[in-house]
Amino acid sequence: KAGVTQTPRYLIKTRGQQVTLSCSPISGHRSVSWYQQTPGQGLQFLFEYFSETQRNKGNFPGRFSGRQFSNSRSEMNVSTLELGDSALYLCASTLDTTGGKSGYTFGSGTRLTVV
């Protein structure tokens, strides 16, 4: 079965611009969560969506937002990009409603570079 698909794989943006990243979960998975990975902070939780509703949000500024569509595909948006937003953005999907009992499957990530 197809895994979690993230597009694009790489992005280079200029400070002040905005960017949209896409994540398609495994078929049948309704929960999609996003994570930011940087060398200094490691992997940090951004937000989680389930059935088009944001259920949880990490400690990130309002410039980071997301949404989920009726087919469970999710997008995250970062506005007014800053140099510190350069990171690997990973999304994960799980079959479970809560708790992730069946585990999480991650995509290959989107590498965002802000110059």
Place this chain on the structure above:
Amino acid sequence: KQEVTQIPAALSVPEGENLVLNCSFTDSAIYNLQWFRQDPGKGLTSLLLIQSSQREQTSGRLNASLDKSSGRSTLYIAASQPGDSATYLCAVSYGGATNKLIFGTGTLLAVQP
């Protein structure tokens, strides 16, 4: 605060050695714990998933144990190979009304041929 720590941060071993990676978590009320592998610049590959009611899980040369009461998990790799070189991450889930993982700091493993 729920935190996950991994020791050591980096490890270099000769090929063929058995090794143990450690993961500790401050809040023992976990729902489950998952070990991942990450190659440079890539996404996460799931290795093993341990539910809170389980003590260990095995897959090939990998064995993961869980001790909730002490807040610890270990990943044992038998007969290490150069292809095992990667960063290993543990992540815990605390359940609740959401799906969220809290990640450890990672162990960078280098297996020398």
